[in-house]
Amino acid sequence: MSMYDLNSSERALIDYYRLSNTDHNYQDIHLLGSGFVKDLESKLVNYYEQKYCLCVNNATTALLGIWLSLGVKKGDLILTSPISYPASIAGMLLLGAIPYFVDIEAHTLSINPDEVAEILKHIRKIKAVLSTDFYGIPADTKKLKQITQEFNIPIISDSAQSFGSKRDNKPGGYFADAIVISFGHHKCNFAGEGGAILTNSRYVYEGLIQNMMHPEYQKIKVSDINEFALNGRISPYSAIVANSNFNKSLSQLKLKQKKYLHLIDIMNRTSLIEPIEFKKKHIIPSFYRLSCSWGNKEELSQLTDVLFDLGYNVNVYKDEINLLYDSCRIKKLNFKRTKKEFSETENQVKKRFIVTVHD
């Protein structure tokens, strides 16, 4: 972060602190989602090319808000990937909905659209599809959308890890009906906490406001006020930081993406790993993590030596992916499918390792 950005962000934080403590009307800016919150939402709307954006307190609550706005209830099935961050399914579990796990595709580690198509042919009770851009690799929301639109089933993209990623020149999650991002821990635009939901659907946007925003905020945006809404609004401090650092975080990420894509080119040429075909598939991950698969066998020192000779000082360690269907809480609910249905998931987690580059 340059001194300029650090100062502008700090200045905005101090101004807010001072003004909101001397002038109580100033506190309403944030409560009503105007000022810097609105600025941040406008930046996100432009970046994601979506009609609506709502900033919220984190991605976990954002997902709960989406299920509430879609009317998800006990017993509903939601197709999702067993490879994800556990909080991704917290909201649906709280509502008593059932995560119906689907096998992944190897190159993204995300839900496999062909498997989704198969399941939709046989099971009618599916309420939604939740894809996760795991490690910041955008899932194939374009193909998912082509498959699900015939059934009128919404796709929600958990893009918490993938802000700044691209697929076919569009931001990660672009073709989903709602995209969730996070400004939390280790994310590209880190603001301590915070998140946002992007959508083209007026219905989803209004539902989110009715379920997550203060009644005074609702009065500006919707006609049917829900005085029992959650408090899902973003912290003013997070909104200020995420807004001030928006462009800077993206340009810093671009440098990281360039470095990791170059590293992948080099590793692909060694044949020590299974080829990673991001470039061929027009995918630019956010590189939340770089996870690779060993080629024929694990040759750790050979890989690190080759990369060191080419100027890359890397750290390589086993990728310990926890599968959501193996969690004892999920097992207790007894809605796991058999492992046979997850051949790619099981295959990938065995041979995955993480590479990080020392600067």
Ligand SMILES: Cc1ncc(COP(=O)(O)O)c(C=O)c1O
């Ligand atoms: C894929 C994924 N979904 C959801 C979350 C939850 O994000 P938040 O901390 O903003 O609630 C995370 C957090 O790291 C995540 O990685």
